[in-house]
Structure formats: C-alpha cells, structure tokens
Amino acid sequence: MIRAILVDDEPNALELLERYIGRIPFVECVATFRNPLEALEFLYNNTVDVIFLDINMPQLSGISFLETLEDRPHVVLTTAYSEYAVKSYEFAVEDYLLKPITFERFLKAINRIKKLQSSEKEIKEQQAFLFLKSGYQLLKVAVSDIRFLEKDGNYMTYHIKGKKILVRENIRQALDNLPKDFMQVHKSFLVPMSRIDAVESGRVRIEGDWVPVGAAFREEVMRRIG
DSSP states (O other): OEEEEEEOSOHHHHHHHHHHHHTOTTEEEEEEESSHHHHHHHHHHOOOSEEEEESOOSSSOHHHHHHHOSSOOEEEEEESOGGGHHHHHTTTOSEEEESSOOHHHHHHHHHHHHHHHHHHHHHHHHHTEEEEEETTEEEEEEGGGEEEEEEETTEEEEEETTEEEEESOOHHHHHHHSOTTEEEEETTEEEEGGGOOEEETTEEEETTEEEEOOGGGHHHHHHHHO
16 A cells, blocks of 8 residues: 655645545555645654655745655655756656646556555565575575674674574674664674663663673663664
C-alpha cells in the first residue's frame, strides 16, 4: 500500500487527486492540506510514502517546502506552469505533473513510485544479510541475529543467536561490512546500538549478554544511547 498526502491550496485540485486515488486499490490518501505549513507539521510526526505537492501556494511555495523538509519521502510536484520543470529536477523529485492532470498521467506517476518502492525494498533485504567467510565456508547470516562481535587475536567471533562464527578479520574490516548501527564499545567488542536493553557501570546488555564498555568509549556510547 502506498500512503500519500496531497498538498494544494486549490480545493478542486485536491478533490480531483482524491478521486483518482480512490480508483487505485493500492494507494491510500492519508491526508489533504490546503496549508503547506500544516502539512509540514503533519510530516514531523507521521510517515508517508509520497507527497503530491503543488508549487504555487500563498503561504509557502512547493519549492520552499522541499527546502524546509529534511528527511522527505518521494515527491511528485503538481503545477499549472511548465517553467518550473527544470527547477523541480534540482530537488530530484520523482515526477512532475502539469495541470490539468489526467488520470492516465497520474497513474503513470503512481506506478513510478511503486517501482521505486520495490527497488528500495529489495536493497533493504539485501542489506539485511551478511556473508561471512569462516574457514572454507561462506555463511549467510541475518544482521538482526548478530548480538555482538568479539576480537580474538587475528579473528572476530560473531556471537549469533544459538551459535558463534569465527571470521579472520580485524575490527576495522568488520565495521566496514556492518550497518552503521554497530559501534566499537571496547578494544575487543562491537555491538548493535539499537538493541542495547540495559546499561550498567562499564557494560551494556544485549538480549541477556553483557558486553564490557572500555573507558575510552564510554562518553560516545552514552551519547549514542541518548
């Protein structure tokens, strides 16, 4: 399901796009806004997949809206003026719809968003796994199963749910292959910060396992934990 919001100061334009969305079973109109400032407030507290955004609005232009929005979803710009097309592509928007918008052109934009979502999902799924070379084997491991890593001489031990995997690599090589959530907390240990469930003086707990935190790393660990 594609979750969309519509931002346009013209009620007729909003009604038209709402009707179009109503004809597409895999798209949901989460909210509509005539005031772009209200849309910004909504986006600070909610996530959507795509914004259909008018460019010419009195309170805040669509271009200024994009400049204000830091972590934005996909964007499709809508306008009655073709001269904004070049400017819109500076913001790497996914599509540009010239009013009056036909259903066929709207559907083309939706299908583009759907394809982008599929590609993004595939990339995330690929990033969710690692292949670890242990001896003569390449082992596929889910990143979410890695509790912590421990340095053991010239090797790193991956502590995984139900087992351990020994890989010939150093801490820097391990960090380069892991998501940014993993952090060095000790000269010999790496942990996934988002899965820390308890903190004591000099150590952190991850799913029942306690891992030491070195004095040189404590300040940064506490900053990351928040």
